[in-house]
Amino acid sequence: MSEHHEHRHPHGHEEHTQDVRAHRGHGPGRRFARWRHRLRHAVTPHTHDSSDKVDGALESSARGMRALWVSLAVLGVTAAAQAGIVVLSGSVALLGDTVHNAADALTAVPLGVAFVLGRRAASRRFTYGYGRAEDLAGIVIVLTIAASAVFAGWTAVNRLLDPRDMDHVGVVAAAAVVGFLGNEWVARYRIRVGRRIGSAALVADGLHARTDGFTSLAVLLSAAGAAIGWRYADPIVGLLITAAILLVLRDAAGEVFRRVMDAVDPALLGRAEDALRRVRGVREVGELRMRWIGHRLRAEVALVVDADLTVRQAHDIAVDAEHALLHAVPKLTAALVHADPAPAADGPDPHLALAHHMTA
Known part of the structure; x- marks a missing residue:
């Protein structure tokens, strides 16, 4: 399973990834977290309008x-x-x-x-x-x-x-x-x-x-x-x-x-990785890249998630991960999130078809 998601939304306030983590829960706790998240967005300058x-x-x-x-x-x-x-x-x-x-x-x-x-x-x-x-x-x-x-x-x-x-x-x-x-x-x-x-x-x-x-x-x-x-x-x-x-x-x-040369401050990568690891459903942060385009940042990240998730569930995790990135990294305006299934011990490599395209 592979899921990509890119999100072009502004975030002008401080990170609040604890709400993002709670989004991945179920039952009354999940509903409470969603209402709390919506309330915070209602009283904090924030928008999802392109x-x-x-x-x-x-x-x-x-x-x-x-x-x-x-x-x-x-x-x-x-x-x-x-x-x-x-x-x-x-x-x-x-x-x-x-x-x-x-x-x-x-x-x-x-x-x-x-x-x-x-x-x-x-x-x-x-x-x-x-x-x-x-x-x-x-x-x-x-x-x-x-x-x-x-x-x-x-x-x-x-x-x-x-x-x-x-x-x-x-x-x-x-x-x-x-x-x-x-x-x-x-x-x-x-x-x-x-x-x-x-x-x-x-x-x-x-x-x-x-x-x-x-x-x-x-x-x-x-x-x-x-x-x-x-x-x-x-x-x-x-x-x-x-x-x-x-x-x-x-x-x-x-x-x-x-x-x-597309150099970025390594501290930004560390900050992004910390935010991604706190997102519920993310098992591991794979590849993470950032680059400046003018005075704005873009990011590309590959996340490892459970292999038995549905496409919808993997997409939800990708959305939450990108949301966390946009709050955690200043001047980040867009992120492309790729969800990789966790490889099984006796299963094939999910990227085996691409192996012959990889550089040494």
Whole structure:
């Protein structure tokens, strides 16, 4: 016997798998458990409407879009303020930082496109939807951070070979502070929202904004060196900031790489397995897999159940198991549950027909 079940429902509250376990009982106890479960659903925000599932997914994308628009506005104001001081001071170093910040703010564009694409429904060609567009945006952001490191390093080496004096040190230092504060605020905001909605690309974009803040700090430290007459302060600090950007690049690339390779936190698997084992009727948890699609999770699981169950009974266990998963795992939006009959000691392997398709 084999039973598959996939359930596309949202769950916005904490797990309550004890009610799910009680569902599998019989008699008055089972009826009481069902009434208790229904009462809890009546007083707790919960829905089994597929349209509400879409609403939940759209809300995550809406938060991401809001983070992009707000941070883009802050970066725009920051760049405009720096540009004004560039006109006043004529600082070439600050001009480079201003252009760099303005260009890097545009990394919000591919991520915004990804969030918009992620709202589109799955199609016959893209059967899992368009959530993977976020991973592509994350790759673009990582490449932009790498380009920032190359640009910063090249500029620092060039200035080391051809040192120059800096004019209007005070206003340049003020512009550097403005640039750092603006970028650091944007970095914290993007990273916080990205982690809240599960978007690795938005987190990477937040780390990118942090590199821009480091670049602004380089201008500030260079201004301090120029104030004491040290002409090599600018290029040396620039090289140090390049090294810092490379460290941020490593973190951002690692996060995006893990997402592209379908990596998930092992703690989520442990949490899912614990929830499944508490479901009444589940004898053993077989294969369990999870993957991110954009900022949402999907799961596939094989459960071992009694071999003498009817199709209806096995299906009920699969439904309860998926229900428990949706409550136990944050950001999980769908699960495919497969029920395997427990093999008899003297019986054939229920998967014998597939043995020659298995990889070593």
